[in-house]
């Protein structure tokens with residue numbers, strides 16, 4: 438366990454996968470200048486070496502922060518996922534080590550919804566195939582199998598931020614929206630919830646997936662679900678590559694049961710732009726293949742950079758864990774006239790007593806105390822009026838069950 442009472446100019450920030458420069462600017466504006474910025478993700482070995490020195494790391498969807506990798510992250514206090522999905526991080530392992538994880542839950546929502554709507558229109562008009570033919574010198578000027586979006590049924594699986602945003606856009610185009618979600622969700626506009634996935638599949642002209650990667654969604658869309666789709670309908674997946682059985686989809690496209698597909702995410706994705714992309718879908722011209730760029734627009738990336746870097750800075754400067762995805766949430770006022778001590782511990786009986794015992798035995802006045810717990814950990818923030826906090830911090834660190842204790846400087 439490496440505990441921290443580091444001055445800001447000693448805090449090292451490692452930013453991977455070409456996160457938007459807006460993140461770098463924000464860190465610098467707040468006095469963080471030890472920033473290593475890399476355009477790509479890293480191999481496991483490189484990641485383990487670099488993460489050992491980092492206090493804060495920023496990643497997108499490629500970097501896998503497993504328990505094994507986090508074991509090297511002795512100094513790490515926070516992880517920023519510059520995206521929506523956080524499945525690439527072992528969240529409980531990070532929590533167990535006292536590492537807070539943040540993401541950007543809706544900065545790229547609109548970008549994904551727009552891409553999916555555009556793909557729905559392209560698929561209804563059979564554009565992928567006509568486009569591929571024209572590139573080969575072919576000329577398929579025929580209306581056969583081409584339809585307007587107006588009046589067609591869009592079936593949305595997962596009616597969260599992206600699904601519901603898409604629902605609004607699709608209705609503006611005159612589509613009829615049906616959705617399936619495991620939770621009760623407020624229907625937007627005239628969208629209609631359906632009670633089973635099969636109901637949705639039997640009605641939809643276009644089916645689109647917007648679920649997170651979870652054990653329940655792993656391969657949730659396979660041969661059986663494909664066989665329940667309307668003949669000639671099309672499938673879009675811009676959620677996660679583990680959700681759809683790609684071999685079964687390739688079969689459904691080859692047999693022409695489906696008229697097309699648009700796939701943005703894959704079970705195996707290249708680590709960088711210089712690695713070859715392999716997939717059974719390659720060469721199937723009725724399938725739009727995109728390299729996981731659903732959220733890759735200038736607007737989304739710039740906003741994500743600002744949002745996630747802002748959360749990391751707030752945590753580092755002030756201790757606030759508001760909107761953390763794996764940690765008890767504490768929103769804290771500024772601590773201009775006080776020293777602030779943070780204590781992260783296993784949630785066992787007697788912890789708060791032990792902390793308060795240490796404080797009460799000191800001569801310090803407490804000007805504020807904040808506590809949040811979940812089933813696994815507790816997070817206590819104590820504002821004190823003393824300049825002499827080092828001995829107290831050491832005693833707090835020594836309390837059995839302490840995961841991390843540090844002072845904000």
Ligand SMILES: NC(=O)C1=CN([C@@H]2O[C@H](COP(=O)(O)OP(=O)(O)OC[C@H]3O[C@@H](n4cnc5c(N)ncnc54)[C@H](O)[C@@H]3O)[C@@H](O)[C@H]2O)C=CC1
Pocket residue numbers: 521522542543545546549594595596597598599600617618619620622647648649650651653654657675676677701702729730731732733
């Ligand atoms: N292709 C890309 O570049 C991007 C992909 N994504 C992916 O899209 C996913 C969805 O994003 P948001 O809409 O923001 O998430 P969200 O959390 O707002 O919505 C997800 C919805 O799926 C529902 N759901 C969960 N399990 C389900 C199941 N088994 N069956 C049906 N519904 C289920 C949830 O109840 C929730 O309503 C993200 O988790 C991420 O993996 C997000 C952004 C960009």
Ligand SMILES: O=C(O)CCC(=O)C(=O)O
Pocket residue numbers: 497498499519520521522523545732733
């Ligand atoms: O832009 C990225 O790197 C990943 C986008 C994504 O999949 C997400 O936001 O969950």
